[in-house]
Amino acid sequence: MGGSKGGGDTKVKPTAAQIAQEEVAWKGWQDYKNILRPAEDNFMKKVDDLNSEQQYENIAGTTNLGVSETVW
Structure with a gap:
């Protein structure tokens, strides 16, 4: 009985839903890198600029x- 145990391709192919989810995640990552990250960097630069004694x-x-105008 020289039976075969199968073999062949054992790769599992992604479903259409998984592919769509990957595309949405990739788009979100690109938006973050291209839009949100520069805005974060700009905000943090402004915060860092406030760290000087004169600005404070x-x-x-x-x-x-x-405060003094509203109190009096």
């Missing part, structure tokens, strides 16, 4: 001015 004092003064 300017913002603190502006904030205090607004």
Whole structure:
């Protein structure tokens, strides 16, 4: 009985739903890299620019001015 155990291609091919899901994920990743990431970088640069003592004092003064005007 020289039976065969099968063999052949054991790769599982993705379903149409999996392919569609991959395309959606890829589009989301591209949008992040091309749109959101530059916006994040710009925001963080502005935050880093606020870390100077002079900028902090300017913002603190502006904030205090607004508070004193509303209190009095």
